[in-house]
Amino acid sequence: MKILHIDSSILGDHSTTRQLTAAITARLRAAAPATQVVYRDLAAEPLPQFTAAPGAEDAAALATALEQVLAADVIVIGAPLYNFSIPTQLKSWLDALAVPGKTFAYGANGPEGLLGAKRVIVASARGGIYTPGTPMASLDHQENYLKSFFGFVGVTQFDIVRAEGLKVSEEVKTQAMAAAFGQIAALQAA
Ligand SMILES: Cc1cc2nc3c(=O)[nH]c(=O)nc-3n(C[C@H](O)[C@H](O)[C@H](O)COP(=O)(O)O)c2cc1C
Secondary structure, three states: OEEEEEEOOOOHHHOHHHHHHHHHHHHHHHHOOOOEEEEEEOOOOOOOOOOOOOOHHHHHHHHHHHHHHHHOOEEEEEEEOEOOEOOHHHHHHHHHHOOEOOOEEEEOOEEEEOOOOOEEEEEEEEOOOOOOOOOOHHHOOOHHHHHHHHHHOOOOEEEEEEEEOOOOOHHHHHHHHHHHHHHHHHOOOO
């Protein structure tokens, strides 16, 4: 199994999503020790901003990002909620993946996703609470966006590990982290 492990938090060692992606990757590796892991830190080494005509160096960086995804069986993504959306570094990575003929194609019946064989696990962390049915739910342009994006490119095995309400109180944070680690322990590992 090949895992692509992506982090995008700007908070370094203080990041919640980094803790969660590390735990998810460790769990998958424990179940399948021969697993290979490719790691990308999008905050430390951001991809170039999207342009219509990237230079050779930028085009190569974007192509490498796409190749890493195409080569992976499982993609573990750390996705904090920043200003109701995902970090710009993570958006630049998604921009590298939305490539017609590689991740999706337009056929007679409209768009068709080409990444169906892959599994995506998103580690989501948020200061407030945005679970469906709560007052702030319509401001979730992070989990919903990622789910839509990976659905568009054909991914059906899509899991979210969520820690939310992290800025509400210490008590809520403790409960949220315990719930997220419980979700990781319950993830189907192979
Ligand atoms: C720049 C920035 C913007 C944020 N915007 C939001 C927000 O819009 N809504 C929210 O609930 N929390 C927001 N937060 C809180 C984060 O979602 C929370 O701290 C989470 O743990 C971030 O994940 P990380 O620790 O892996 O970076 C923001 C935090 C930062 C640093």
